[in-house]
Amino acid sequence: MDLKLCHITKRFRKRTVLKDINFDVGPRELVSIVGPSGVGKTTLLKIIAQLDKPDHGEVVFSRPPTRAHPVIIVFQDYVLFPSMTVRDNIGFGLNARHLGKNEIRKQVEQMLVYFQLTEQGDQYPAQLSAGQSQRVAIARAMIVSPAVLLLDEPFANLDRNLKMETARFIRKTQQEFGIPTISVTHDLEEAFAMSDRIGILLDKRLQQFDTPRKVYFNSASLDVAKFLGPVNIIPEHQFALFQIAGKGSEQILARPENLAIHPGRDGPGRIREKAFAGHYTAYTISIGNHTYTAYSHDDRYQTGQQVTLKLTSL
Template identity: 50%
Template sequence: MDLQLRGISKQYNGKPVLQDVSFDVAKGEFVALVGPSGAGKTTLLKVIAGLEDPDGGEIHCSFASSKERPIILVFQDFLLFPTMTVFENIAFGLRARKFPKTVIRERVEHMLHYFQLENRANAYPAQLSGGQQQRVAIARGMVVNPAVMLLDEPFANLDRSLRLETAGFIRRTQQEFGITTIAVTHDLDEALAVSDSMGVLMKGRLEQMGTPKEVYFFPKNQQVARFLGPMNTIPADMFHLLDMDVAPGTRELLVRPEALDLAADPDGPGTIREVRFSGHYQACVVAVGGRELVIYQKPNGLRTGHRVRIRVNADLGTRE
């Protein structure tokens, strides 16, 4: 493991901000930490970066942070130097570490080429778009060949149309350079799309850590489930209507709308009450067993009033 966090705790003015946070990060892994505002995400990054001391717990690294292999934190607001050009901003960390001029130029030019900023090398931050500023900030972090890169809300200052595109670019960059990366974000779509592992931080506690699919479809508790998106609560008296095979004594299950499949069936237990178009899917409100379930489906000809059978998708179902 590149990083091991064990029991990290932090307080400000007697108020707990981080409480017993523990997880591992493998070399070259991309970990996304999600959670609501005030959950302690940025504080945790600062502790990992060494900018804050924890009140309890330890961080173990498989490497020694050094001039050649530092831990780099890229802040949400980029913090580019307004009076420096793009070239000078990217070169800043190398110059501060007293690298030779030839090495600085070679590395910066490589970053400019990789991030498609060659024609902006002499521009100033105010002359750049938000996406370009972000690329400069990440290039400035990567040019020093970091052992670990920490990203604080990397998508927060971007238009929605740019977020997934930028998330994909960051992911490809991280994989190509093999940099161990931890990003904190409240943008769930982007976190799900780019991460190898995802953790949910709420009120200073790490509620769950796992692959994006595990955390999303198999949430540890209702708090995690509701934060990550809509859920259907299916009580025990409905299990037979959905042909669900569950352990005896299970009282209810939480199932994502996209983890349920519909099929037309004149003898089915469900009736479609409403169909809402939502872009790449349609949301069907289905009455079944005296309750209503919301089910996401690709447009398939089902309409309001149709009788349907409902099944849990075996690949996307939920654990008890």
């Protein structure tokens, strides 16, 4: 199963929310659409799930979803059924398919084990943590073998230290169940960690759709680059100072981690600021009338020190 979004445009009254969105998701692929809050990510998911209709364009499935294999959204706050236990929540889709009680029990138990929810089986949603609720919601969706799984802000309600762990868990689960998955999020690190491809939704349009590495290191525009994190703009006349050979572009965008600091008295740059940031140190370096940010694991450089910056890789 794969799907393709063709020229999706959506307006609310006169305001255009999504404009000419095109991308495709392959079978067994996990795609993340990232963008700031309010950019229309959830609307896009609702259109794919056929809970909302686009004003223009269409979503084409290689095999149209059916009642047996539907498209399922796991909403941001999971929307578990509050009057049902975890077990009943997970088995809801199978009950709706009129499967036998023994079959339902067997499949639910397997899910409880896989999602590490065995102890919570008889609890109600109000008794669960956010992480457990999310696992119940994903298990409830996975048990019916959905055609496509849609995750709406899967990290929004989780503690900081749980987010990356959850991203890895989602990736592992998605690979094991082999279900094409689209996640919309504004948590960039987690999206990078779990996705095969990433789409950047900015200003109503999908600005770039590529692998995480390409999107991050070869951003299609300055806006995309800035959205994904700090970025340095190296103008053409300073290319030589950075030992950049190629010409032909007016400027090069470089991430702070792509700039290597080399101390030297004849270096063109001077360290203006130094800030400890945990697993690296952020240096603010001025060259001519331009200011650059470079990350280094080396904490020895001092403010005022002369340095040279080199572009390591893109």
